Amino acid sequence: MAAEEDTRTARKRRQIMEAARPVFLRNGYVGASMDEVAALASVSKQTVYKHFTDKEQLFTSIIMDTTGQVEGLAKMVTATLDDSDDLDKDLGELARRFLGELMRPEVLRLRRLVVAEADRFPDLGRTWYEAGFERSLRTMAASFARLAERGLLRTDDPELAAQHFVGLLLWIPVNKAMFWGGADHYTEADLEHLAQAAVAAFLRAYASSGSS
16 A cells, blocks of 8 residues: 555656646746646645645756656767777767757757756756766766777877767757757758767867778
């Protein structure tokens, strides 16, 4: 019976979080209404507060819940690079998939929300970055270190190489999306071109002779 109750509680908590996410993404923290969250979740406001002490706890839970998406990015990095013997091809595949994931509209909206609320919730912003994006960078750096050991990359600072790769890949499209809003400024062909250009620039700087 206790296990059944725990499952029901977890399901209700997830229901509230799923309803709250678009409210916060659309209205920001200040503009988000717990009444609207309750209505969208089809529960009473009292039920919302039973699962979340206040709006801040609900907001924090929603933001931190998204760090789990990083598992997919980390697995993508290691699966694509660890057995690579064709860096041009495999880095290109990684670049396309990485860019595709991070340019998804919901990811861009979440990024804007975390940035917008960084002064209000500095610890949350820092934790979200460390558990999310920074974790992906560490995974990529570890893969780059293994590639360097195999003689495919030329770097004595894999972490900096990972930063350079992601910077080349994301600087143009993500910055534009952050300032312009929306996520429809780039076609699939545009993103493909940006991915290819980033890989080409990265390999000119880091590829060992004859490895690209």
